[in-house]
Amino acid sequence: MKYIVECKNVWKVYNPESSAEVKALRGINMKIKKGEFISIMGSSGSGKSTLLHCIGCLDTPTKGKIYIDGVDVSKLNDDELALVRRYKIGFVFQFFNLVPSLTALENVELPMVFAGIPKNERRKRAIQLLEIVGLGKRLYHHPNQLSGGEQQRVAIARALANDPELILADEPTGNLDSKSGAEVMKVFKTLNKKFGKTIVIVTHDPLVAKTTKRIVKIKDGKIIGGE
Amino acid sequence: MFEFELEALKITWNSISQRKLRSTLTVIGIAIGIAAIISLVSISEGLKQTITKQLQQFGANKIVVMPFASTSTTSSFASSYxxxxxxxKVEKVSGVELVVPFLLKTVSVEYKGEKELIMVAGIEPEKTKNLFENIQGYELESGSFLRKNDKTSVILGNAVAHDMFSEEVEVGDKIKIGDKTFRVKGILKRVGNRLDDNTIVVPMNPLREITGEQKEITMMMVEAKNAExxxxxxxxxxKKLEDYWKKGTFTVLTTRQLAERIKIITSAMxxxxxxxxAISLIVAGIGIANTMLMSVMEKTREIGIMKAIGATNKDVLKIFLIESILLSIIGGIVGCGIGILGSKSLNGVSMVQGGVPLRTSVPPSLIAFGLGFSAIVGIIFGLWPAYKAATLNPVEALRYE
Incomplete structure (x- = not known):
C-alpha cells in the first residue's frame, strides 16, 4: 500500500438541512504517501481541523470515503475507530492534552495501557521514547512542572507509544514561543527522517508549513493547492 | 490478565485522592448505610441467638401448656385458665415425667413498710427444687428450696431481693404478701431474665388463699420422660385436652416449636x-451517582484525550465504573468497621433494666454481605455516569474547557 491516507470526495456537514447548517468540508480529495512530511494550511474556519479529525478517526465524514492504510474508516463503528486510533495514528494537540494527574512517563505509557502491553515493556518503551524527544531527565515530572515545549515533546512521545505510522498534529506550535516551537518542529523532522513516520501538521503559520516537504492549502472546506 | 484494570485502578485512585473532600463525603454516605446494615442486622441476630440460647438452656424435653390460643393476645391470658x-389429665398422659402447674398473679407485697406490686408464682412447694434445678436450670444464691408442706416460706427472684426495695431482703427476713406473712427461705441467683428475676415463688395453697382463686391454673410446665x-x-x-377443651382454645408447645416461632418473629425483625x-444505602448510592456525574463532567477533556489515544468506549466505561466501585467499597470497609464497633458497643447491654443481656456478633458472612452490597451500589449508581462518559463524542470532549 503506497498511500497511508486517501480521501475521496469527503464532506462534513454539521446540522444538515437546518438554518445552522455548516459545510465544513466540501468534497476533499487528497492522498498522502507513506513517509511524507506534509502540512495542511488554512485560516481559522477553513475546515483544516475538521479534516484532521476525520483523517484521525475522531470524527466520521458525512459523505465520501477515507482510507487509512487501505482500510475504509468512514464506515467503522466506535470501537473499530478506537482501534485504528490506538495502533495506526498518533495525535499531537495544540494544548498538549496531557493527563494532569499522571507523570510524563505515565502519560507516555497510557496508550500502551489501552493496548494491554505488560508493565515492564511499557515502561521500557516509554523511557526510550522520552529519551528520543530529549526528556530522559524529566520522566517523573507532572505536566504542570514542565514547560510548554517540554509538555509538547511528552505529547509527541505519547503519540509514538504504540508505534503508529501516522502522526497527526493540530497546530502543535500554536501555543509555544518560537524557540520551543522550533524544537518541536525539529523533533517532527527527526521522526520523519530517522524513523520514517508519516507526519501531517495542521497549521495556519507559514513558517511552520515551510519546514514540511509539501503544503496542502485549504479554504472554505476545499483544497486550493498542493493536493 | 487484569493489567488494564490494575492500571485503571491506579488512575482512579489518583483522581479520587485529588478530590479529597468530595470523595470523603461520598464515602461517608456509603459508610453510614453499611454501618447501619451491619449493626442492625447483628443486633437482631444477636437477639435471636440470645432467645434461642435461653430456650436451649430450658431443655429439649419440655412442653409448655397454656390455656389460650397461641395466636391470641394477652387479654385472654387473664380470662382463660x-x-x-x-x-x-395431663399427668396421666403416657411419657409425661412431671407436670408443674403455675398460678401467676400480681400481688401487693410489703417489706419493712414498703409496698410493691410483684408477680407471684404459686407452685406446689415440693416441686420447686425440681422445677428450678432440673427444668429451668436456675441456682440458689442463698438459702434453700421449698419442701413439701411448706406453707409460710417463699423464694425470691434475685431482683426482688436486691433491687426492688430500698433495703436488701435476706434469707430469714419476713415479707408480707397480700395479707399473709412469709419467711424468705431462698434467693435465686441472677438469671438475667426480667420476668424470673422479678418474681416471688410462693406455695400454691397459701397463694390461693390470698387471691381467693380456688381452682385456677395459669399454665403448666411439662417434662417428658424422653427428649426424643x-x-x-x-x-x-x-389430643387428651381436646376431649375437654375446644380445639384452638389452648396451646401445647415444645421448646423446639417455641424456638421456631420466636425465630420467625426475629427473622422478620x-x-x-x-x-x-438498605434505604439509607440507596440515598448514598444517589450520592455516588452525583459525585460520578461531576467527575465525568470535570474529566470530559481527559476522556477526549483517552479516546484520541485509543481508548474504546468499554475502556472508558471500565475506568469510571472502577472509580465508583472504589468509592463505594472504601465506604463499605469504613462502614463495616463502624458497624462492628456499634455492634460491639451494644454487646452485653440489656434492652430493659435487668433483662437478658444482648449478645451481638458480626459473622464474616455479614461483613462479606456488607462489602458485596456496597460494591453493587457502586456498580448500579456508577453505571449511568460511566456510560455517559463512555459515549462522549471525542471531538467535542477534546474541545471542552
Whole structure:
C-alpha cells in the first residue's frame, strides 16, 4: 500500500438541512504517501481541523470515503475507530492534552495501557521514547512542572507509544514561543527522517508549513493547492 | 490478565485522592448505610441467638401448656385458665415425667413498710427444687428450696431481693404478701431474665388463699420422660385436652416449636431493620451517582484525550465504573468497621433494666454481605455516569474547557 491516507470526495456537514447548517468540508480529495512530511494550511474556519479529525478517526465524514492504510474508516463503528486510533495514528494537540494527574512517563505509557502491553515493556518503551524527544531527565515530572515545549515533546512521545505510522498534529506550535516551537518542529523532522513516520501538521503559520516537504492549502472546506 | 484494570485502578485512585473532600463525603454516605446494615442486622441476630440460647438452656424435653390460643393476645391470658382437673389429665398422659402447674398473679407485697406490686408464682412447694434445678436450670444464691408442706416460706427472684426495695431482703427476713406473712427461705441467683428475676415463688395453697382463686391454673410446665419423644408426648397432651377443651382454645408447645416461632418473629425483625438500612444505602448510592456525574463532567477533556489515544468506549466505561466501585467499597470497609464497633458497643447491654443481656456478633458472612452490597451500589449508581462518559463524542470532549 503506497498511500497511508486517501480521501475521496469527503464532506462534513454539521446540522444538515437546518438554518445552522455548516459545510465544513466540501468534497476533499487528497492522498498522502507513506513517509511524507506534509502540512495542511488554512485560516481559522477553513475546515483544516475538521479534516484532521476525520483523517484521525475522531470524527466520521458525512459523505465520501477515507482510507487509512487501505482500510475504509468512514464506515467503522466506535470501537473499530478506537482501534485504528490506538495502533495506526498518533495525535499531537495544540494544548498538549496531557493527563494532569499522571507523570510524563505515565502519560507516555497510557496508550500502551489501552493496548494491554505488560508493565515492564511499557515502561521500557516509554523511557526510550522520552529519551528520543530529549526528556530522559524529566520522566517523573507532572505536566504542570514542565514547560510548554517540554509538555509538547511528552505529547509527541505519547503519540509514538504504540508505534503508529501516522502522526497527526493540530497546530502543535500554536501555543509555544518560537524557540520551543522550533524544537518541536525539529523533533517532527527527526521522526520523519530517522524513523520514517508519516507526519501531517495542521497549521495556519507559514513558517511552520515551510519546514514540511509539501503544503496542502485549504479554504472554505476545499483544497486550493498542493493536493 | 487484569493489567488494564490494575492500571485503571491506579488512575482512579489518583483522581479520587485529588478530590479529597468530595470523595470523603461520598464515602461517608456509603459508610453510614453499611454501618447501619451491619449493626442492625447483628443486633437482631444477636437477639435471636440470645432467645434461642435461653430456650436451649430450658431443655429439649419440655412442653409448655397454656390455656389460650397461641395466636391470641394477652387479654385472654387473664380470662382463660386451666384447673386442677386438667393437671391431673395431663399427668396421666403416657411419657409425661412431671407436670408443674403455675398460678401467676400480681400481688401487693410489703417489706419493712414498703409496698410493691410483684408477680407471684404459686407452685406446689415440693416441686420447686425440681422445677428450678432440673427444668429451668436456675441456682440458689442463698438459702434453700421449698419442701413439701411448706406453707409460710417463699423464694425470691434475685431482683426482688436486691433491687426492688430500698433495703436488701435476706434469707430469714419476713415479707408480707397480700395479707399473709412469709419467711424468705431462698434467693435465686441472677438469671438475667426480667420476668424470673422479678418474681416471688410462693406455695400454691397459701397463694390461693390470698387471691381467693380456688381452682385456677395459669399454665403448666411439662417434662417428658424422653427428649426424643417430646413431640409425640406433646401431641398426646393435645389430643387428651381436646376431649375437654375446644380445639384452638389452648396451646401445647415444645421448646423446639417455641424456638421456631420466636425465630420467625426475629427473622422478620432482621429483614425489617435491614430494609431500613438498605434505604439509607440507596440515598448514598444517589450520592455516588452525583459525585460520578461531576467527575465525568470535570474529566470530559481527559476522556477526549483517552479516546484520541485509543481508548474504546468499554475502556472508558471500565475506568469510571472502577472509580465508583472504589468509592463505594472504601465506604463499605469504613462502614463495616463502624458497624462492628456499634455492634460491639451494644454487646452485653440489656434492652430493659435487668433483662437478658444482648449478645451481638458480626459473622464474616455479614461483613462479606456488607462489602458485596456496597460494591453493587457502586456498580448500579456508577453505571449511568460511566456510560455517559463512555459515549462522549471525542471531538467535542477534546474541545471542552
Amino acid at each position: 386451666f384447673t386442677e382437673d386438667d393437671v391431673k 419423644e417430646v413431640e409425640k408426648v406433646a401431641e398426646r397432651i393435645r 432482621t429483614i425489617f431493620l435491614g430494609g431500613i438500612a
